[in-house]
Amino acid sequence: MNLQKDNTMRKIRSGQAYLYRDGGLRSTVLDVRMKDTVRGDLLRRALETALERYPYLRSKLVEKNGDFYLADNPLSVAFAKTTKLRALGSMSVNYHLIDVTYTGSSIRVAFHHALCDGRGITPFLETLIHYYCSLRYHRVFDSTGIRLAGEPLLPGETEEPFGASRYDVGDTPAAQVIKDGFVLPEHADEVSAYYRHEISIDRARFLAVAKQNNATPAILVALLASTAIKNLHPDADKPIVCSLASDMRAELGLTNTHKNCVSSLYLPYTEELAGLPLTEQATRYREDIATQRQPDAVRRAANSQIGLSDKLDELPTLAAKKQMLSFFDDLRIDTFVISYLGQLQFGECGEHVDSVHLYSSGSTGLILNMISAAEVISIDVLQSFESEQFVSELLRLVTELGLDVTASERIAFATTPDKAHITAARQAEKYYAAFTG
Incomplete structure (x- = not known):
């Protein structure tokens, strides 16, 4: 049929x-x-x-x-x-x-x-x-x-x-979230090319380490990445902030939609957090995520996107709409972004899959894309600058956790x-x- x-x-x-x-x-x-x-x-x-x-x-x-x-x-x-x-x-x-x-x-x-x-x-x-x-x-x-x-x-x-219809929002107070993050000094570089590193870690071992530290895969990588940046920039004048892409489907009652349904959660890595053991850091991030993913908070975020579309629809020409959204052309999210697609469902076919990678060029800054597939967790580090300091420090921290990791050389690429x-x-x-x- x-x-x-x-x-x-x-x-x-x-x-x-x-x-x-x-x-x-x-x-x-x-x-x-x-x-x-x-x-x-x-x-x-x-x-x-x-x-x-x-x-x-x-x-x-x-x-x-x-x-x-x-x-x-x-x-x-x-x-x-x-x-x-x-x-x-x-x-x-x-x-x-x-x-x-x-x-x-x-x-x-x-x-x-x-x-x-x-x-x-x-x-x-x-x-x-x-x-x-x-x-x-x-x-x-x-x-x-x-x-x-x-x-x-x-x-x-x-x-x-x-x-066109907005979501009903209750009276849950909006969370006070730190969004103003430390700006990587590499962001001052003129963007002339895009690079990525492909990192692969044994899935079973990675999940075991995450569980031991009360972390999800995304939380563990967010903490490792934030620690790496803090180690490289101990005098950072602002918190290291991870912008974590968050699927809104469950909270909006649209678990099956194929359309774009994503917002951002913010995970600040402060001086106070840096002094805590990894397990306590992960617990704090779990609390931050739970607060920002309360149904009212997600519906407010959805209504903001609806409001943006409503304003866009009021403009009469293509040129006017492009002008309104021109800020997206050079948008940079500080300090870095993580997008985790979760576990792909390959079933028995997974025995024939080595790994899966996710990448796109054109974004200024530092992005970590994560996918779990077959026996591997893949982390694709995308960046708009040449320096490999961050990747080197991230790999060192991953190894310190007792995880075996393989990483590619720096790959210049463009979608x-x-x-x-x-x-x-x-x-x-x-x-x-x-x-x-």
Whole structure:
């Protein structure tokens, strides 16, 4: 059974802020490293089957009067054997907002944040790997937790989290949070290139150490990263602040939506916190997270995003909207950012997966992306400066915890700006149903 997609175009609200970047938004890439060489013919078949389960991923952007809409895209999703990260929304990818490529043992899925966030695209990746491994290894793998072709969409899977209606907020006082963090001196450098280091740690051992210290994986890495920065800059004039990406789905009652549904939590590393044992530091961070993730706090954050979209919708032209959001073009979050996608559900197919990595260029500053997949926790350290001091100190601290760690050399890289901001205005309206809000 092929799932049919509603061909009515709907205005983008979640992810709207990503659509007005000067020069386009750079793609985000999920890079799956398989243990064996990838068979392109089988991956193509797996892709075609997986997409039957996710009809909303067959989309392109349409722009009208400065507003962007998602529309059904009848063209095939782009697929190629190439190391090149192609521009999403361009002719080279049939105007789609995802692109699947492969070389060697890597399978890469590039996606646009106007379509979904990391949590929104990972179920598709899990389905893709399931079908690929089934073909590649001639096995019927257990599909528990995997969404399969022919199954219906989950309740709310395409629901808009930041629509016109605001969320009801109670009288829980807003948390007093330190957001003004220490600025890394490297941020003064002119940005001429982007770099990443790929760090891999045994998952079972990492989780055991985290549990021993009352930490989640993200909390443990946040504390190690903050300690590394403090060690390098003992005279820091402000607290080291970790901006932790936080999934809002559960608190908003939209656990299944694929659309962007993320806010930020702030974890300050103060002089007082630095003097505590690791377990007490982790406990303090747990308390900070619990306070900031109270339902009222999350709903307030969601209402702020709705308010931003409302103001944007009041502006009459594309130029005016771009001007309003121009501050995003050079946005830097101090001191650093962590994004943790959690554990990918590969099931039995995980035995054929070495690791998964998440990266995107174009952001100024320091970002740590984390993914747990198969037997490995991957930490991709992304930075807009050349210095390797932070990575070296972070690795030293990880080793001090008794963890075996492997790390790549510094990798210069760039993901590609989209062309959707150009091609969206050229789509023929006559091929689509009426625009809706």
